[in-house]
Amino acid sequence: MSSFRERAAQDIEARGEDPGVLPLMRQLVVDSHAMLSRAPADAAQRAQDARTHAVDNMARLHAEVREKLAERSIGYHRAASAEDAVAIVELLLGSAKRVAKSKSMVAEEVGLTHALRNARIDVLETDIGEYIVDVDGRGPSHITAPALHLNRARIRELLNRTGASLDTDDPEQLSRYVRDVVGDYFTRCDAAITGANAVIASSGRIAIVENEGNVALGVSHPRLHIVITGIEKVVADEAGALSVLEVLAANATAQPLTAFTHFLGEPLPGQERHVVFVDHGRSAIAADRRYRDALRCIRCGACMNTCPVYRAAGGLSFGSPYMGPIGAVISPLLWRDGRADDLPFASSLCGACTEICPVGIPLHRMLLDLRGDAVEDHRAGNRVERAAWAMWARSLGSGRRGRMAERFARIGIKAAGLAPGFGRLVGKRLPRSGARHSLDMLRASAPQAEPKPTTVPPAIPDTGLPDLFRARAGLLGVTIAEQATLQEGDRRLKATAAIASTGSVVLTGEMANRRELLAARRVVVDLDPATIVEYPHQVEPYLGDGDALILTGASRTADIEKKIVRGIHGSEELVVVMGEGEAERRGS
Amino acid sequence: MATVGLFIPCYMAVARPDDALHARRVLEALGDTVEAIDGLCCGQPAFNSGFREEARRVGRQALRAATDVDTIVVPSGSCTSMIRHYLPGLFERDRRRTADIRSRRFVEFCSYVANHPKRESLELSLPGVVAYHDSCHGRRELGITLTVKDLLGSIGELEVRTLTHEDECCGFGGTFSVKFPEVSREMSACKLADVRQTGARVLVSADLSCLLHLETAAREERLRIETWSMAEVLARALP
Numbered sequence: 001m002s003s004f005r006e007r008a009a010q011d012i013e014a015r016g017e018d019p020g021v022l023p024l025m026r027q028l029v030v031d032s033h034a035m036l037s038r039a040p041a042d043a044a045q046r047a048q049d050a051r052t053h054a055v056d057n058m059a060r061l062h063a064e065v066r067e068k069l070a071e072r073s074i075g076y077h078r079a080a081s082a083e084d085a086v087a088i089v090e091l092l093l094g095s096a097k098r099v100a101k102s103k104s105m106v107a108e109e110v111g112l113t114h115a116l117r118n119a120r121i122d123v124l125e126t127d128i129g130e131y132i133v134d135v136d137g138r139g140p141s142h143i144t145a146p147a148l149h150l151n152r153a154r155i156r157e158l159l160n161r162t163g164a165s166l167d168t169d170d171p172e173q174l175s176r177y178v179r180d181v182v183g184d185y186f187t188r189c190d191a192a193i194t195g196a197n198a199v200i201a202s203s204g205r206i207a208i209v210e211n212e213g214n215v216a217l218g219v220s221h222p223r224l225h226i227v228i229t230g231i232e233k234v235v236a237d238e239a240g241a242l243s244v245l246e247v248l249a250a251n252a253t254a255q256p257l258t259a260f261t262h263f264l265g266e267p268l269p270g271q272e273r274h275v276v277f278v279d280h281g282r283s284a285i286a287a288d289r290r291y292r293d294a295l296r297c298i299r300c301g302a303c304m305n306t307c308p309v310y311r312a313a314g315g316l317s318f319g320s321p322y323m324g325p326i327g328a329v330i331s332p333l334l335w336r337d338g339r340a341d342d343l344p345f346a347s348s349l350c351g352a353c354t355e356i357c358p359v360g361i362p363l364h365r366m367l368l369d370l371r372g373d374a375v376e377d378h379r380a381g382n383r384v385e386r387a388a389w390a391m392w393a394r395s396l397g398s399g400r401r402g403r404m405a406e407r408f409a410r411i412g413i414k415a416a417g418l419a420p421g422f423g424r425l426v427g428k429r430l431p432r433s434g435a436r437h438s439l440d441m442l443r444a445s446a447p448q449a450e451p452k453p454t455t456v457p458p459a460i461p462d463t464g465l466p467d468l469f470r471a472r473a474g475l476l477g478v479t480i481a482e483q484a485t486l487q488e489g490d491r492r493l494k495a496t497a498a499i500a501s502t503g504s505v506v507l508t509g510e511m512a513n514r515r516e517l518l519a520a521r522r523v524v525v526d527l528d529p530a531t532i533v534e535y536p537h538q539v540e541p542y543l544g545d546g547d548a549l550i551l552t553g554a555s556r557t558a559d560i561e562k563k564i565v566r567g568i569h570g571s572e573e574l575v576v577v578m579g580e581g582e583a584e585r586r587g588s
Numbered sequence: 589m590a591t592v593g594l595f596i597p598c599y600m601a602v603a604r605p606d607d608a609l610h611a612r613r614v615l616e617a618l619g620d621t622v623e624a625i626d627g628l629c630c631g632q633p634a635f636n637s638g639f640r641e642e643a644r645r646v647g648r649q650a651l652r653a654a655t656d657v658d659t660i661v662v663p664s665g666s667c668t669s670m671i672r673h674y675l676p677g678l679f680e681r682d683r684r685r686t687a688d689i690r691s692r693r694f695v696e697f698c699s700y701v702a703n704h705p706k707r708e709s710l711e712l713s714l715p716g717v718v719a720y721h722d723s724c725h726g727r728r729e730l731g732i733t734l735t736v737k738d739l740l741g742s743i744g745e746l747e748v749r750t751l752t753h754e755d756e757c758c759g760f761g762g763t764f765s766v767k768f769p770e771v772s773r774e775m776s777a778c779k780l781a782d783v784r785q786t787g788a789r790v791l792v793s794a795d796l797s798c799l800l801h802l803e804t805a806a807r808e809e810r811l812r813i814e815t816w817s818m819a820e821v822l823a824r825a826l827p
Contacts, residue, residue, distance in 0.1 A: 009770040022778065026753065308757045312774035346768060348761025348775070349636060350724035368674070371638030380638055389639040396598075396629050397645035404601035404627045437790075439824070441814045442716025446787035448749055 004346045008313035015314075021141075021148055022311045024562050029306050029356070031254035036358075038256065038460075038501055039246055040535055047247040048359045050240030051296035054232060058286060061201040061234040062277070068204025072266045075274035078231070082110035085228065085278045089193070090119055092226055092274050096190035100182070102215045103127040104195025105143055105299055106278050107228050108321035109334065112193070124189070126182045126214040128175055128568070129559035135162055141315030143322065144252040144301045147559055149314055155560055171560035179557075179568050182214055192218035196229040197248065197298070198241040199275060203545065205265055206275065207241045209248065209258040213555040213569025216260055216514040220268060227275040231282050232295040238263070238540045244298050246502075246536045247358040249552075251300035256472065256502035257536060257552040262514075265546030281334045290369050294329050296359040303353035303363055309346055318343060325353035325363040332370060341379045344370035465500040465532040466578060472503030473576060476553030477566060482579045489521030495576075497531040497542035504536070504552040505576060508544035518555070518570040525551070526577050591621040593653060593660035595694065597667045598629040603800055610823035611663040611697055617826050618706045625653050625660065632670040635678070636762045644678040651675065654690040663697040663819045665726035665795045673729055696726070698736045698794045698818050713744035714825035718816070719788035721779070721802070722754050723795035736794045736818065743825045749786040753778070760801035776805035783813060794818045 011020075036043070054061060066076045075092070079085035089112060093099065101113060101123050113123045113134070125134040129146040133139060135158045140146030147155065152169040160166055164177055186192075194215050198207040206227055208215055219225055235241050249255045267273040285291050304310040304324025315323040320331040320340055328347060331340035344367045353363040374380035381389075395411050458475070461467040470480045486492060495505040505525050507517075517523060533539050539550070555570035566572040592615060596608040608624065615622045631647030634640075650671060654660055662668045671694045676687040701707060720740060727733045740748050759765060759775025779802060783791055791813055793799050799815035806813045 005768050005770070008768065012770050012774055308759065308775050308778070309768075309771055312759075312778070313768075313771045345638075345764070346771070348724070348757045348759060348764045348772070350757035350761070351728035352724070352755065352757065355728055368636070368638075371636070372640045373638075375638035375640070385637075386639075389634050389637065389642045392634065393639075393642035393645045397642070397649060399649070402627055404596065404598050404629070405605060407627060408598060408602045437814055437816060437820065439716065441789045442714065442718065442746075444789045444812075445717035445747075445749075448787045449785040451752070 002319070004313070004317055004319065004342045007319055008317035008346075011314045011317050012312070020311070020314055024148065025305045025311050028254055028562070029302075032251050032302065032305070035250040035254045035256060036247070039250065043243065043535075044247055044358045044360075046243040046537060047298070048296065050235055050243045051298065051359045052293070053240065054235045055286065055292060055295045057236075058231060058234065061236065062231065064201040065199055065204060065234045068201065069275060072204045073273075074204065074267065075272075077274060077276045079110075079276055079278045079280070082278075082280050085110040085276060085280065086112060086115040088276050089226060089228065090116065090121075092276075093121065093191055093224070096121070096224060098122045098124075098185070098189040099191050099193055100124055100126050100186055100189040100214075100218055100221070101193045102195070102210065102218045103130055103146075104193070104228055105321060106195060106230050107193065108140065110228075110278060110280060112228065124182065124185045126185070126218065127559070128178045128182075128212060128557050131178050131182065132158060132559070135159065138316055140321065141323065142301060142304060143299050145559060145562065148562075149316060152561055171563040172565045174560055175557050175565040175568065179212070183569060186217045189221070191224035191226065192221035193226045193228060194218045196227045196233055196275070198235045198244060199229065199233055200236075200238055200241055201234050202237040205238070205263045207245065208262045208264070209245055209260065210262075211253075211255075211259040211555065211568075212557050213260065213518050215262065216518055217569055219262060219264055220514040222268065222271060225267070225271060225273045227273070229275065229277060231277045231279050232286070233277075238543055239537050242536045242540065248298050248300045251302035251356075251358050253558065255552070256476070257499075257504055257550060259551065259553050259555050261504075261550035261552070263543060263548035265548075281336070285330070285333050291329070291333055291366060293361050294326070294333070294366060296361055297326050297330070298359055300358065302356045302358060306352045306356045308350060308352065309348060313346070318346075325367070326361070329363055329366045329370065332374070338379060341374050344374065345380065465534060466529040468500040468534070469498055469503060469532050470578070472501060473553070474503070476503050477572075477574075478503060478553055479573065479575045481575055481577050484524050484575050484577045486524065487522065490524050491516060491520030491522070492524045493517075493526070495525050495527045495531070496544065497533060497539055498527050498576075499536050499539055499550070500532050500534050502536060502552055504550045506539055506542050506548065506550050508542070508548045509546055512547040512549035514549065517549075520571055522571050522573040522575065523551075524575045524577060529578055590659065591623060591657070592700075593625050593657040594622050595628065595650070595653070595660050595662045595667065596624060596626045597662070597664040597796070599800065600664065600796055601626055604796060604817070607663065607796060607817045607819050610817070611661070611819035613823045613826065614701060614819060615661060617710060618701065618704050623657070628653055630667040630670040631675060631678075632666065633762055635670065635674060636764075640678055647671070647675045647678065651687055651690045654693040658693060659700070660694045661697050661700045662694050663817065664797065665696055665723050665730055665732065666797055668694055668696040669725040669729035696730055696732060696794065698739055699730070699732050701822065702735045702739045711744075711827050712742060712822065712825040713746075713827070714821065715745040716790070717747045717749065717788045718790045718792045718821065719749045719751060719783055719786040720754075721751065721758065721783070721791050721793040721798060723793055723798050724757050726794050727755065732794065739818070740792065740821070743821070746825070749788050751779075751782045751786060753782050756782075758798045758802050759805075760798050762797075765801060773805065776802055777809070780806055780809060780811060780813070784811065789813055791815045792818060792821050
């Protein structure tokens with residue numbers, strides 16, 4: 001089994017002069033900040049409160065959600081281990097042999113795809129990024145952008161290896177190719193598996209976010225839809241879920257909200273729906289006060305986006321489906337077999353993760369505790385390192401004091417023989433310099449490089465919610481019209497409400513029929529300006545009590561080099577008709 | 589005026605003992621009587637490596653030094669953060685309180701100078717250009733970024749240039765750089781590229797540990813960059 005260091009060294013070596021994911025991550029963090037600045041000042045606090053409540057009340061919330069899911073005829077299942085999770089899913093699949101799977105970190109964690117394939121079930125990864133890394137075979141390198149480490153040329157090569165004949169590297173063409181493969185599979189698969197971002201205790205609804213539309217196809221599979229998620233994902237109510245989703249999208253991908261925010265009510269007629277809650281060590285994490293808060297995680301990926309170690313080493317180096325700071329914290333807690341015990345040490349403890357985490361997980365402090373635990377349980381620190389630190393402590397921890405330089409030199413010399421790395425640290429590694437700095441260097445400066453021009457975001461109208469909605473939706477490529485002429489293939493819908501700050505429209509009940517929505521050439525939504533709220537968490541009263549769908553711009557992906565491609569599963573044209581009158585029904 | 593302790597961090601005593609003298613000069617210019625505390629370590633190297641018991645034994649000595657002194661100035665953000673934020677947590681309940689009280693007597697050097705009643709009396713001037721490196725411990729654990737920048741900005745004739753990615757770690761991380769040299773090197777290369785674009789030849793920080801790491805990396809890359817601690821900059825800016 002290789003170590004983090006070996007994997008990282010290999011990755012860095014292989015990359016050569018290529019900066020890897022660094023420029024993309026830097027930009028993403030900047031964009032995320034800009035997007036978060038649109039949210040109300042207490043958005044992160046609300047998300048944190050919702051998550052803390054979920055983690056601190058797991059038993060009670062599960063009792064409640066179990067009942068509510070039953071009322072909606074949705075199956076509740078609980079898997080103690082990864083093996084249990086796979087066994088339950090296999091049982092639920094019954095005779096289903098072709099399964100369309102969308103992105104789920106928990107599925108990745110329990111090795112679901114691999115296990116089902118071993119059981120001779122055909123599984124297709126339907127998220128474009130997951131599809132690509134599945135072909136690649138080395139797993140995802142980021143929790144929200146799995147194929148982040150692969151460039152367009154490499155992706156084309158991979159796809160052509162599976163029988164495609166792509167003659168371009170254009171992310172749009174590559175994305176559409178995978179879209180077509182996935183779309184075709186959805187017409188003939190026997191079941192769909194998705195993850196979940198929140199399961200709501202008070203209503204038994206399931207909240208899932210996505211951009212492409214493959215989840216929309218999955219949750220509306222005519223026969224069988226299985227949700228796999230962690231036991232910590234049950235939140236109290238819709239407002240809590242919305243608070244979480246708002247900071248999730250901004251942090252993960254610098255979007256106001258994802259293109260689709262699904263709230264699932266009853267199964268469709270003829271459809272069976274089940275939720276599999278996976279424990280896999282989470283109960284033990286919840287029982288340890290030092291690590292419990294790690295279960296607040298909403299899997300936004302902000303900690304890895306900002307992490308200098310992640311940026312330098314790449315996600316694959318972590319050797320876990322959970323990479324970056326949150327991965328370094330939870331991987332050794334989920335897998336107690338030692339495979340991830342070196343991850344807590346793979347951090348410079350700069351604290352950027354703790355600073356950015358929207359739900360307030362003190363990640364770098366947890367890493368310190370995990371290091372202490374690993375040393376205490378003899379899962380880290382070999383004999384030589386132990387002896388070196390003991391010697392260090394004996395020398396510096398005694399009441400006798402001498403000049404530090406001399407004491408240090410003594411340990412350094414001894415340690416150099418015992419543990420070269422340690423000796424380097426206390427002795428040779430420290431350069432002796434600075435004794436004679438001259439003032440000349442202060443004057444030897446060159447002119448500073450011109451800063452890159454920063455793009456100024458468009459001014460925000462403060463003339464009321466309808467104008468704000470127009471501006472925000474416009475930025476997402478949504479057409480705002482006073483009236484619309486309907487054309488063939490249009491699907492015309494009536495919005496229940498809209499969210500100004502994110503430019504989203506809310507569809508409920510029959511209006512949320514996903515398959516019809518995706519099949520439309522163009523989606524035209526009538527919106528009554530009186531139903532516009534400012535922020536996502538305020539939309540709860542408009543969500544009804546069954547199916548609901550929040551549309552935020554058109555179906556899209558950014559799985560290839562973070563380039564946005566619109567119109568994946570579903571129309572790239574979304575028209576919102578705002579005005580006194582309804583859309584005029586003319587045309588063919 | 590006041591009598592203060594000057595905690596000389598272990599790595600400073602070994603690698604750049606002159607910085608302790610620089611710090612002393614600045615404190616004396618403020619009218620303080622300085623009592624040097626050498627031969628002690630905050631325990632951070634062991635603590636960050638997971639060796640909590642060893643860290644406690646070593647850090648305990650540093651806390652003892654605060655028994656009779658009200659203020660101990662520490663010319664290192666990372667030692668200050670270790671002592672104030674982490675060291676007390678290594679002690680059992682009854683001793684933790686004492687450790688906590690004593691740990692609060694340790695004050696980071698730049699904050700101490702910036703908040704000193706006689707600060708305005710210092711006539712600081714140093715002609716030239718420097719780039720400022722914000723250390724992670726100073727920025728995130730102690731929250732002193734603005735204090736340090738303000739102090740640096742108060743030096744006459746000195747142009748201070750800002751790094752584009754100021755909030756990014758230099759890649760030191762103590763034993764991290766020894767355990768993961770390849771990753772650490774990537775990180776310091778990023779930081780040095782940023783330093784280079786400022787055009788400044790002198791890099792300044794409140795944390796000498798970052799600077800020593802970056803200076804080693806710069807030498808490997810054959811970059812002509814000097815690193816100066818805040819203590820040195822201030823001392824040399826004195827009349």
